[in-house]
Amino acid sequence: xxxxxxxxxxxxxxxxxxxxxxxxxxxxxxxxxxxxxxxxxxxxxxxxxxxxxxxxxxxxxxxxxxxxxxxxxxxxxxxxxxxxxxxxxxxxxxxxxxxxxxxxxxxxxxxxxxxxxxxxxxxxxxxxxxxxxxxxxxxxxxxxxxxxxxxxxxxxxxxxxxxxxxxxxxxxxxxxxxxxxxxxxxxxxxxxxxxxxxxxxxxxxxxxxxxxxxxxxxxxxxxxxxxxxxxxxxxxxxxxxxxxxxxxxxxxxxxxxxxxxxxxxxxxxxxxxxxxxxxxxxxxxxxxxxxxxxxxxxxxxxxxxxxxxxxxxxxxxxxxxxxxxxxxxxxxxxxxxxxxxxxxxxxxxxxxxxxxxxxxxxxxxxxxxxxxxxxxxxxxxxxxxxxxxxxxxxxxxxxxxxxxxxxxxxxxxxxxxxxxxxxxxxxxxxxxxxxxxxxxxxxx
Ligand code: AMP
Numbered sequence: 396x397x398x399x400x401x402x403x404x405x406x407x408x409x410x411x412x413x414x415x416x417x418x419x420x421x422x423x424x425x426x427x428x429x430x431x432x433x434x435x436x437x438x439x440x441x442x443x444x445x446x447x448x449x450x451x452x453x454x455x456x457x458x459x460x461x462x463x464x465x466x467x468x469x470x471x472x473x474x475x476x477x478x479x480x481x482x483x484x485x486x487x488x489x490x491x492x493x494x495x496x497x498x499x500x501x502x503x504x505x506x507x508x509x510x511x512x513x514x515x516x517x518x519x520x521x522x523x524x525x526x527x528x529x530x531x532x533x534x535x536x537x538x539x540x541x542x543x544x545x546x547x548x549x550x551x552x553x554x555x556x557x558x559x560x561x562x563x564x565x566x567x568x569x570x571x572x573x574x575x576x577x578x579x580x581x582x583x584x585x586x587x588x589x590x591x592x593x594x595x596x597x598x599x600x601x602x603x604x605x606x607x608x609x610x611x612x613x614x615x616x617x618x619x620x621x622x623x624x625x626x627x628x629x630x631x632x633x634x635x636x637x638x639x640x641x642x643x644x645x646x647x648x649x650x651x652x653x654x655x656x657x658x659x660x661x662x663x664x665x666x667x668x669x670x671x672x673x674x675x676x677x678x679x680x681x682x683x684x685x686x687x688x689x690x691x692x693x694x695x696x697x698x699x700x701x702x703x704x705x706x707x708x709x710x711x712x713x714x715x716x717x718x719x720x721x722x723x724x725x726x727x728x729x730x731x732x733x734x735x736x737x738x739x740x741x742x743x744x745x746x747x748x749x750x751x752x753x754x755x756x757x758x759x760x761x762x763x764x765x766x767x768x769x770x771x772x773x774x775x776x777x778x779x780x781x782x783x784x785x786x787x788x789x790x791x792x793x794x795x796x797x798x799x800x801x802x803x804x805x806x807x808x809x810x811x812x813x814x815x816x817x818x819x820x821x822x823x824x825x826x827x828x829x830x831x832x833x834x835x836x837x838x839x
Contacts, residue, residue, distance in 0.1 A: 401427045404456055406495035411452070414491060420445035421604040426580075427453045429600050435577050437552075437592050438602040442582040442728025443704070447488045450474075450548050450578050451522075455493050458521050462545060465499070465519035469540050474524045474548040475567070477555055479504040479675055480682055481702040485550060486524040498522065505529040506675025513538040527555075527563035534570055541570045551701045552579035553588045553721065582728060583721040613731035614711075616739045617763040618751070620776040623744040626714060627658050629770045630742065634664075634692075639710060643685070644694045645726050647715035652694045655714060659692055666692040669699055700725040704732060713741035720753040745774035748785055756783035 398411050398419055419427065422440035429436055430453035440446055454472055465471050474489070476482040486502035493500055498521040503512045505528050512529070516538050523530075523539075533539040549555045555564060556579075577599075579592050593599065621629045634642070646652045649670040659666035667681040667690045678698075685693040686705050693699070694714070700722050708730045717723050723741075730737025741762070743751055755761055761780045778786040 396424055398427075402431060403427070403452065404459065406459075407452055407456060407492065410492050410494050410496075411448075413494070416445075416448070420449075422446055422602065423449045423452070425602045425604065426450060426578075429602070430454060430576075430578060431456060433457075433576055435596040435599040436602060437579045437584070437589070437596060437599050438604075439581060439584050440602070440604045442702070442725060443732025444604070446550070446580045446582075447485055448492060450550075450580055451485075451489045451492050454522065454546055454548070454578075455489070455496055455498060457546070458498055459496050463543070465521050466540075466543055467519050468516055468538060469519040469543040470516075470521070470523035471543055472522045472546040472548070473530075473541070473544055473571075474522065474550055475530070475555055475564075476524060476526060476550045477560065477701060478698055479506055479526055480669075480679065480699065481550065482524050482526050483679065484702065484704060489522055489524065493522070500524070503529050503533060504675070505532075506678075509533070509536070509538075519543075527560055527567060531563060531566055542572055544571055544575055546576040546578065547571060548578045548580065550580055551725075552581040552592065553584050554581070554701060556588050556591055583724050585721060613735060614727050614737045614739050616727065616741075616760075617765050618741040618743045619765050619767050619770070620772050621742050621744060621767070621770050622772040622774055623746060625770060625772075626742050626744065627655060629767060630655070630712065630714060631659070631662060631664075632770070633712075633740070633767070640691065641685070641688060641708060642692050642710045642712055643699065643705065643708060643729050644692060644712045644714050645700065645717070646694055646696065647718070649696060651715060652696055655694050659694075664692060665690055666694060668694040670696040671698055697722050697726070699729070703729055705729055706732075707735060708732070709737055711737070711739045713739070716741055716743060716747045716750040716754065718750065720750070720757040723754045724758065743776055745772065745776050748777050748779060751776070752779040752783055752785050755779055755781045 396419060398408055398416070401419060401424065421444065422438060423445050426436060426438050426449035430450060438446070438449065458471055462471060474485055476485055482502045482504045486500060489500050500522045501515055501520040502524040504526040509529070509532060512533065513536065516533065530539070534541065554560070577596055579596070584592070619629065619633070644655065646655055649672050652668040652670045656666050656668040667684065669678045669681050681690065681693060682703070684690040697717060711727050711730045713723070713726060717726060727739035730739060751762070759781050780786070
């Protein structure tokens with residue numbers, strides 16, 4: 396199959412050729428004809444498999460072939476993204492695909508001055524990429540009207556539809572024309588979100604190009620059990636031992652990011668961090684410097700988990716496991732992209748066993764454990780498997796109580812503590828653990 400057989404027009408074919416795209420990826424092969432036919436879509440495909448072109452390329456074709464010229468302060472298509480960095484990246488891809496077309500594209504997001512965005516919107520743009528908060532601000536300030544909108548795309552749709560964004564999305568929905576095409580793209584769709592999404596779409600086509608909720612099989616994944624307090628030390632040890640060159644590291648909290656960056660910088664390691672408390676310009680600069688290999692270690696919260704395309708990134712480290720199991724798939728999807736291989740290592744402490752179990756259950760795999768010498772945890776991480784069971788080892792039998800003080804001299808019928816047989820010889824699963832994907836989430 397070629398892009399030409401999908402019915403794309405010549406200026407798009409030329410742009411794709413310039414970019415070195417020879418054949419459509421599976422998600423593109425299915426999504427492009429469906430979008431061109433005007434269908435609503437719910438498309439699930441692994442991260443890094445070309446989703447952006449899957450919606451952007453046919454969208455550009457539709458906008459070129461049909462519809463009126465864009466009016467002042469209007470947009471004909473809107474692509475919503477959960478983070479500013481992703482909005483910037485998606486816009487850069489859309490602009491590349493549109494390079495031979497007479498269409499205008501633009502990205503708006505928070506954390507930067509709104510005035511230049513208002514100026515730019517005056518003439519209208521054909522495709523607008525936006526984060527929800529800034530889009531609403533622009534709408535309220537009359538800088539943007541959405542009555543000309545033909546198509547709405549939710550990139551990372553499951554994140555856009557979860558509770559963290561629900562209020563903003565409800566507001567945006569009220570601004571949109573009822574008659575429109577809606578496209579949802581994501582690597583993961585939880586069942587709740589799938590149901591919700593079904594209600595928003597009109598006779599949708601569901602595309603699922605890979606088994607549900609799995610990471611690309613190009614990513615080798617393993618975990619290292621370790622005590623919580625020794626994680627920084629283990630990270631530095633593994634980094635030196637493995638001679639890591641470029642690593643994206645995920646930590647749970649903003650403070651956690653700052654603490655690890657401080658520690659690494661204190662050791663003379665070229666590290667930087669991004670999280671939601673940092674100014675947008677600082678965030679983007681850190682990301683750009685990481686992408687160009689000027690920064691070796693980028694430590695981030697889940698603000699960097701989704702969609703970011705970092706060419707040839709070899710390694711992702713989960714310094715902390717994510718609270719929401721789906722985020723694991725997104726995080727490790729930053730490596731092993733576009734057919735490359737990658738590696739994902741998670742440092743796991745005993746407190747995180749339920750998260751580990753939820754991840755294994757979601758991804759239907761038991762992650763390989765690697766015990767690092769001198770870092771064996773004092774607080775053992777119980778065994779887990781893909782069935783969602785946490786397996787506890789039997790406790791060591793207690794020494795029998797003896798009257799008149801303990802010690803080996805007065806052991807009664809017990810011969811010696813070393814020879815005591817365990818009361819419960821078998822290892823058995825003790826309980827099911829919950830999946831961490833249902834609770835409300837805070838905005839990042
Ligand atoms: P995405 O999943 O859209 O972020 O794309 C992941 C990476 O794959 C990006 O670097 C794209 O430029 C690249 N890519 C997308 N589609 C193709 C294709 N058909 N052939 C080669 N590379 C592609």
